[in-house]
Amino acid sequence: MKLFRDIIGHKTIKEHLQQGIRNHQVSHAYIFEGDDGIGKRTMAFAFAAALQCKEGGTEPCGRCLSCLQMESGNQPDVVWVTHEKSIISVGDVRESICAPIAIKPYAGPYKIFLVNEAEKMNEQAQNALLKTLEEPPEYGVIILLTNNREAFLPTILSRAVVLNFLPVPDSELVPFLMKEAGIPDYRARLAAAYAGGSPGKALACAASEEFQERKDLVAGLMQNLPDMDEERMASMAKSLAARKDDLGDILELMQVWLRDLLYRKASGKKAELMFSQEESALSSQAERITYEGIRKLQEELEELIAKRKANVTPEPAVWLMLVHMKESFRS
Numbered sequence: 001m002k003l004f005r006d007i008i009g010h011k012t013i014k015e016h017l018q019q020g021i022r023n024h025q026v027s028h029a030y031i032f033e034g035d036d037g038i039g040k041r042t043m044a045f046a047f048a049a050a051l052q053c054k055e056g057g058t059e060p061c062g063r064c065l066s067c068l069q070m071e072s073g074n075q076p077d078v079v080w081v082t083h084e085k086s087i088i089s090v091g092d093v094r095e096s097i098c099a100p101i102a103i104k105p106y107a108g109p110y111k112i113f114l115v116n117e118a119e120k121m122n123e124q125a126q127n128a129l130l131k132t133l134e135e136p137p138e139y140g141v142i143i144l145l146t147n148n149r150e151a152f153l154p155t156i157l158s159r160a161v162v163l164n165f166l167p168v169p170d171s172e173l174v175p176f177l178m179k180e181a182g183i184p185d186y187r188a189r190l191a192a193a194y195a196g197g198s199p200g201k202a203l204a205c206a207a208s209e210e211f212q213e214r215k216d217l218v219a220g221l222m223q224n225l226p227d228m229d230e231e232r233m234a235s236m237a238k239s240l241a242a243r244k245d246d247l248g249d250i251l252e253l254m255q256v257w258l259r260d261l262l263y264r265k266a267s268g269k270k271a272e273l274m275f276s277q278e279e280s281a282l283s284s285q286a287e288r289i290t291y292e293g294i295r296k297l298q299e300e301l302e303e304l305i306a307k308r309k310a311n312v313t314p315e316p317a318v319w320l321m322l323v324h325m326k327e328s329f330r331s
């Protein structure tokens with residue numbers, strides 16, 4: 001179960017919500033605004049779970065009936081309002097919020113409505129919601145999740161506590177990704193940069209098939225390189241050089257392989273290897289290659305990465321590097 005303390009980033013928002021719970025000053029309406037994947041839903045879940053928890057603390061206890069129901073998605077007094085259409089109509093709002101909020105909570109102290117993609121409410125829908133916000137029942141809490149607060153009427157905004165979710169800094173996002181997705185640090189940094197501080201996007205990128213495919217490609221290439229014939233190496237250089245979009249990623253993965261080799265040579269713990277599944281190939285190459293050999297290959301790779309950034313056609317250079325790697329891995 002995701003607790004407040006498990007959520008990365010958004011420290012002031014967490015503190016604000018937990019303080020509200022502690023002081024029994026919970027607003028009837030919140031707007032959680034921020035990019036997709038930034039953590040709005042996770043925060044709303046922890047908030048709703050804590051508000052309904054039988055233990056009454058500022059974190060959900062994770063054990064009481066309410067917490068167990070939260071986890072299985074069956075808490076009768078927490079309603080996720082979702083919708084597949086492009087517009088949330090006045091009928092939708094009446095049916096899923098205005099009418100049911102009038103019915104007292106079944107068991108908990110609150111009745112909570114969490115509205116995904118709330119920016120999809122059209123003007124009539126917002127006006128219907130406004131009537132409820134003007135005279136909310138004591139126990140009612142409505143949380144609107146959105147990537148765009150501009151979509152709301154000023155009258156809605158003025159009746160809600162608006163919390164703005166900012167990008168999660170890399171210093172928090174990178175360790176989180178390494179742990180959650182089980183990926184190496186350099187890849188976590190790439191994913192964090194790509195996702196603009198959104199943990200959800202970064203996780204999706206880190207776990208993407210493209211990344212796995214590149215990793216498998218490099219693992220296969222580096223393992224088989226010592227036994228490759230010239231023809232095979234030439235065609236490999238050609239197909240690598242043709243991968244304009246992700247050649248940079250592939251070269252960086254090759255650097256990780258060399259780092260693993262260096263590490264394998266210097267010590268021996270399997271746990272620290274990025275290519276841990278290719279441990280036996282790494283071990284046998286580590287026995288053959290010299291420290292000087294690894295250093296030279298690292299320099300060559302760096303040069304190649306720099307050339308690629310300068311848009312130089314890298315095929316001959318890729319081929320030459322493969323030849324040098326093969327020699328070093330075999331000698």
Ligand SMILES: [Zn+2]
Nearest residue numbers: 053061064067
């Ligand atoms: Zn609980």
